[in-house]
Amino acid sequence: MNETIISVVGNVATQPVYRDLATGPSARFRMAVTARYLDREKNVWTDGHTNFFTVWANRQLATNVAASLSVGEPVVVQGRLKVRSDVREGQSWTSADIDAVAIGHDMARGTSVFRRGQRPETGTASAGEPSQPEPNWETPVDGTASPREPEPAAVT
Numbered sequence: 001m002n003e004t005i006i007s008v009v010g011n012v013a014t015q016p017v018y019r020d021l022a023t024g025p026s027a028r029f030r031m032a033v034t035a036r037y038l039d040r041e042k043n044v045w046t047d048g049h050t051n052f053f054t055v056w057a058n059r060q061l062a063t064n065v066a067a068s069l070s071v072g073e074p075v076v077v078q079g080r081l082k083v084r085s086d087v088r089e090g091q092s093w094t095s096a097d098i099d100a101v102a103i104g105h106d107m108a109r110g111t112s113v114f115r116r117g118q119r120p121e122t123g124t125a126s127a128g129e130p131s132q133p134e135p136n137w138e139t140p141v142d143g144t145a146s147p148r149e150p151e152p153a154a155v156t
Contacts, residue, residue, distance in 0.1 A: 004081040018066035027062035054097045074106035
């Protein structure tokens with residue numbers, strides 16, 4: 001409950017790396033987030049400091065990330081922030097990771113096309129045949145019940 005949830009807007013900095021692990025699919029990529037500000041003296045937008053995050057995706061999100069993202073694309077990432085400190089070879093390192101919950105292209109900077117992922121077949125229905133019949137959503141014109149709707153119970 002006390003996790004830090006953030007939304008970050010930036011660019012994919014490295015090609016996503018996909019792995020099939022014992023716990024399920026996993027993917028990671030680096031994301032660059034550069035602050036921009038208006039330099040009022042020059043009246044131009046100027047790039048500020050760039051922050052880099054390692055974005056981690058799991059399960060179906062990992063599969064979709066690997067199939068959808070490329071270096072340089074603008075993205076929006078929402079997830080749990082994990083800041084880690086470490087000492088390597090006598091030097092102190094700090095890294096900021098995002099355990100992603102949702103990732104998408106930044107529609108403010110371009111267009112995208114959504115394609116629903118394929119789900120594995122379950123149940124006994126054959127391909128193209130629904131497991132349950134589709135309900136009749138039409139309202140009868142003459143006020144009588146349609147063949148698929150049960151007749152109203154008589155009140156005595």
